[in-house]
Amino acid sequence: MATNGTNGVNHNASKYDPNFTDHVINLMAPETKPRHREILTSLIKHLHDFCREVELTQDEWIIGVNYVNSIGQAYKKNRNEAWRICDVLGVESLVDEINHKIVTEKGLEPTSSAILGPFWSPDTPFRDLGSSVVQDMPADGQLTFFHGAILDAETKQGIPNAVFDMWQASTNGKYDAHDPEHQTKNNLRGKFRTDKDGKFYFYCLKPTEYAIDTSGPSADLLKIMGRHPNRPAHIHMMITHDDYIGVTAQLYPNDDRWLETDTVCAVKDDLLLDFKPAKNDPHGAVLDCEYNVRLLSKKYKPDSTMLMGNANGERLPEAHTEKP
């Protein structure tokens, strides 16, 4: 019997009823759907283990109860607080990895996935290769010639007819839909179809860092952890092709100061961009950036679909209208 000797009390943590968690799990009826049972069994186990592990006090538990209530109370149009808290705790990024990480038996991997974020638009227009997504040039914008190839991760050959859908915030940290005073619709958005060699090229801005909202329960959580609210600058991309598994990710300048401490934990090593000075660009670009994407054939994941195709059409767009 483990004791610490003080006060003659047995402090063995296993003093707690060893059958309690199973008791709660076994309250589920036989007709509970198998996936519901699987998820709730794991959830109850981890929730109970958490309480026992930290020996949660009743005061702390009540703080937690009030905190959970406050999340839904802070929810409103363009503010999905539970989503934001998942981001702060790395849950969206982890779920993204769980759903998209794929490694072939030979160890080949496509370009990493990163969270979609709330700003993807189904209305983004196709643009010609070589054109610019910059409709409204901000005074401090750095025009960039962005180019690369979409490659088959196995054959290393370019993939023609793949779609490179991109979107980015302007230098004020805002996306078109949330900044109607300064940006026309579809500013800094565009879809490009790769050429016969799998190449894409267009003009955009070097992206700018921004902070997520600093009010409400998610901001309180950041404060308790002594964390900042900043996201590294990034360009979003969503790559699709009929025969290849799609990749949705965010691309970050490799000199960004928030790479290591991204507030939503969405940076991966192979998603970094190297912006170099442009030389004599015909359209006046001051920077040049090359990035190549690797895709794997759908034969490795025949049921693969992108998030927006997977999700309930009514539920996801609503959840996705948030300003981060």
Next chain:
Amino acid sequence: MATNGTNGVNHNASKYDPNFTDHVINLMAPETKPRHREILTSLIKHLHDFCREVELTQDEWIIGVNYVNSIGQAYKKNRNEAWRICDVLGVESLVDEINHKIVTEKGLEPTSSAILGPFWSPDTPFRDLGSSVVQDMPADGQLTFFHGAILDAETKQGIPNAVFDMWQASTNGKYDAHDPEHQTKNNLRGKFRTDKDGKFYFYCLKPTEYAIDTSGPSADLLKIMGRHPNRPAHIHMMITHDDYIGVTAQLYPNDDRWLETDTVCAVKDDLLLDFKPAKNDPHGAVLDCEYNVRLLSKKYKPDSTMLMGNANGERLPEAHTEKP
């Protein structure tokens, strides 16, 4: 390398970034308070392990995000939805055990603790031993002579001057404050001080089972699990004494049909009551019930306080105004 051979994909679960969870935890600043760090470290680990263990899909994650938001949206006066969900998942009962379970080195234990629930009142009056808490007798009420002793778990001697504070719902499943049409204030509530032998005795009702609210997110959770919303009948008690560790618990008729499946998971083996027919009771009681309580000296837990004393005075009463 573990593979399952289909499609040439490596399905080893460890394919997920083994450093990601530590990365999120390590975002906490050095100045984070130690207890905050301890709690959030465990919370993040368990949350991430849960996601990986069930390989949570993005659709499922979004359902979870929407569900968490719905909890606070359902919160209102007399309806603390996060508290209720904790009850359904056994969390309040577990936290209660974590905070009150005590075993001496000799293996002695006081009477088990069980959750306080939302209906305790600070205004309950002291009543004389032998008096009745039944101010408003319902037609279907079964008057019970309730008696016993409060004993020192070590010496087995009665403890004089201990306070037995009790409260119960009427036969319609409602407590006085939520049933002003049928019950006067403090009906079915009373505090009794034990006599020189540690004995207490009074008249009350055999308690009646009732169901918790069957609307809202907590009820949706019960439905998914195929669980009923019923609580076994119970009498609440809160025992206090200056020199003994207090005990708050609920006492259940041993023939109740919901003992095994209590919707808030708060039944313990030593909290069962045996109601027997009364013989020639001078006040007309039809049932007789004896229950003895065991307490341990405060020397085993010098800092022990009851929940309502522990908690923030502004926070807890609010959280405790719920009708379950």
